Amino acid sequence: MSAAEEVVAEGHQAVEAVPKRAMTLGTGTSLVVLAALLLVPMFVKNFIIFQMTMLLIYGLAVLALNILTGGSGQFSLGQSAFYAVGAYTSAVLMEHANINYALTIPISATVCFGFGYLFGKPALRLSGVYLALATFALATAMPQLLKLNFLEHWTGGVQGLVVTKPDAPFGLPMSQDTWLYYFTLIVTVAIYLLSVNLLRSRSGRAFMAIRDNEIAASSMGVNVSRYKTLAFGVSAAITGVAGSLGAIAVQFVAPDSYTITLAISLFLGMVVGGVGWLPGSFVGAAFIIFVPNMAESISKGLSGAVFGVLLFLVIYLVPHGARQIAILGQQFAGKLRKN
Amino acid sequence: MELFTNQVLAGIATGAIYACMALAVVMIYQAIDHLNFAQGEMAMFSTFISWQLMQWGVSYWAAFVITLAFSFVAGIAIERILFKPLAKAPVLTNVAGFIALFAIINSSAGLIWDFTIKQYPTPFGSAPFLGSQLISTHQAGMIGVTVLLLLGLYFFFQYTRIGLAMRAAASVPESARLVGINTSWMIALGWGMATAIGSIAGMLIAPVVFLEPNMMGGVLIYGFAAAVLGGLSSPFGAVVGGFLVGVFENLAGTYIPGVGNELKLPIALALIISVLVVKPAGLFGRQIVKRV
Numbered sequence A: 001m002s003a004a005e006e007v008v009a010e011g012h013q014a015v016e017a018v019p020k021r022a023m024t025l026g027t028g029t030s031l032v033v034l035a036a037l038l039l040v041p042m043f044v045k046n047f048i049i050f051q052m053t054m055l056l057i058y059g060l061a062v063l064a065l066n067i068l069t070g071g072s073g074q075f076s077l078g079q080s081a082f083y084a085v086g087a088y089t090s091a092v093l094m095e096h097a098n099i100n101y102a103l104t105i106p107i108s109a110t111v112c113f114g115f116g117y118l119f120g121k122p123a124l125r126l127s128g129v130y131l132a133l134a135t136f137a138l139a140t141a142m143p144q145l146l147k148l149n150f151l152e153h154w155t156g157g158v159q160g161l162v163v164t165k166p167d168a169p170f171g172l173p174m175s176q177d178t179w180l181y182y183f184t185l186i187v188t189v190a191i192y193l194l195s196v197n198l199l200r201s202r203s204g205r206a207f208m209a210i211r212d213n214e215i216a217a218s219s220m221g222v223n224v225s226r227y228k229t230l231a232f233g234v235s236a237a238i239t240g241v242a243g244s245l246g247a248i249a250v251q252f253v254a255p256d257s258y259t260i261t262l263a264i265s266l267f268l269g270m271v272v273g274g275v276g277w278l279p280g281s282f283v284g285a286a287f288i289i290f291v292p293n294m295a296e297s298i299s300k301g302l303s304g305a306v307f308g309v310l311l312f313l314v315i316y317l318v319p320h321g322a323r324q325i326a327i328l329g330q331q332f333a334g335k336l337r338k339n
Numbered sequence B: 001m002e003l004f005t006n007q008v009l010a011g012i013a014t015g016a017i018y019a020c021m022a023l024a025v026v027m028i029y030q031a032i033d034h035l036n037f038a039q040g041e042m043a044m045f046s047t048f049i050s051w052q053l054m055q056w057g058v059s060y061w062a063a064f065v066i067t068l069a070f071s072f073v074a075g076i077a078i079e080r081i082l083f084k085p086l087a088k089a090p091v092l093t094n095v096a097g098f099i100a101l102f103a104i105i106n107s108s109a110g111l112i113w114d115f116t117i118k119q120y121p122t123p124f125g126s127a128p129f130l131g132s133q134l135i136s137t138h139q140a141g142m143i144g145v146t147v148l149l150l151l152g153l154y155f156f157f158q159y160t161r162i163g164l165a166m167r168a169a170a171s172v173p174e175s176a177r178l179v180g181i182n183t184s185w186m187i188a189l190g191w192g193m194a195t196a197i198g199s200i201a202g203m204l205i206a207p208v209v210f211l212e213p214n215m216m217g218g219v220l221i222y223g224f225a226a227a228v229l230g231g232l233s234s235p236f237g238a239v240v241g242g243f244l245v246g247v248f249e250n251l252a253g254t255y256i257p258g259v260g261n262e263l264k265l266p267i268a269l270a271l272i273i274s275v276l277v278v279k280p281a282g283l284f285g286r287q288i289v290k291r292v
Helices: A027-042 A046-072 A079-096 A101-123 A129-146 A149-155 A176-200 A202-212 A214-219 A224-250 A260-273 A280-298 A303-317 A322-338 B002-032 B039-055 B060-086 B091-113 B137-159 B161-171 B173-178 B183-209 B216-230 B235-255 B261-278
Strands: B132-136
Touching: A027 A046, A027 A176, A046 A079, A046 A176, A046 A202, A046 A224, A046 A260, A046 A280, A079 A101, A079 A129, A079 A149, A079 A224, A079 A260, A101 A129, A101 A224, A129 A149, A129 A260, A129 B216, A129 B261, A176 A202, A176 A224, A202 A214, A202 A224, A214 A224, A260 A280, A260 A303, A260 A322, A260 B091, A280 A303, A280 A322, A303 B060, A303 B091, B002 B039, B002 B132, B002 B137, B002 B161, B002 B183, B002 B216, B002 B235, B039 B060, B039 B091, B039 B183, B039 B216, B060 B091, B060 B183, B132 B137, B137 B161, B137 B183, B137 B235, B161 B173, B161 B183, B173 B183, B183 B216, B216 B235, B216 B261, B235 B261
Parallel strands: none
Antiparallel strands: none
């Protein structure tokens, strides 16, 4: 089974090497998925459309973590902090400065890129569990920082801010939810394509070289510290965009929505989807959105335990996440074609 | 100046809790090379077992010993049943497994014993220790037990065959296997010991923070921080780290204006990270030498 094959270069390595070509889906499959995403909202209820919007948003956030961990091999438990910064940037700009929601998204991407890049600087000295602890500290500090008194005028303190949901533009005949879904879909597809291209570019190869062997990468002329901080910046920017979209979709931002629990969910999403496999991010997002609800419906009192058992089942069956299923499917299709 | 000394003393008292937990964290890190996120929940569950035994009329020390044995066996069982199949899976998948274990234990404890806060007895009493208002006899006892545990572990790892075998299995598994050490069982043994130490930590902490399924959340974070600060390869470092974190946290809360209870944790963590930026392997940790 080639899916389970991995290059165990050294014991301390956090992420197994992923073959570069396996990082994306084939063109045909991608188009089918895209068509489904475009057509489904025409036939389902508003609530399901809202859930699909959230799926895309969390998918983006998981994708961002995947670029950081699966791409450059740096582990982060602080993604919820970047998500919060993005969400608050949009909310504050929309509610206090009356800026159009669509314009707030590039702004929050820029703000988050700067934030992530700056955070990546001291994090350069750390790796493995130490980096996990540092990012964890960021995640626990963020809700408290947002509650600070002198920011209360802008952030609304513990109460948070209510965000107005945008109407469909140009008089398009669709509900707010449907419009927001398509808006999110456009942003998601754009970012997905950009990410795929980023990982295929010179910078992407530099990320992966660092992930696979830092010393070898630097002796080949890769500027390790530049690319490591760059990975943090890009990851934070994408997470920030997800945060902005999330704030608009949920119509509400509050410090306690962005705790470490969110960062842990995003991490689980990445593992379930397959570390280093970008399309898997959306599978992982589906897992972290739907499985807790499913667990709740199976047993109210034991929902945590049911969730844990389901998670164990998934990691036993496919320790490499959805990527493993995709590779198996590909081999199966290849065999069928030969016969 | 008196305020300062008092705060340092109070910090040492809370630090004892963190030191205990950090010791358990380092133990399992030594054995399996991962941080076990479910460690705190395992300790909480053990503490509930001992509480239940006492409710049934078992005396404190009998319950203590039974719980210790139970935890040791349970730790080994968890490793054999749940994590041995994941031994070949990527590290991050293992971490996801810890999170799953966390959810399972937390939620089952909530269902069995519900979420109300329970009193937990202490064997040391809670009178002021040596006339000081800040440290109670319980906290002094806790510090004592932590130090004893540390000494015990030191002798176990330095002077017994099995301790040596465990260290070998953790640091170079391939070579250890070649000289005939059963590395797989050494890992299980590490889980058992770590769970047992965790249960001691839980039983000592419960009188202070009260017993409930979420009691370990905060403690575990500080325990991790302490272990990382002291250096994950050193049990001694973990204990020192625990006391330092306790003192840090108290002093930050007292002397930095505008720091309420809420900001104590982020500030303590920020301090630890600043230390790590200067000394990336922790205060007493061994620098990992990479072979090129």
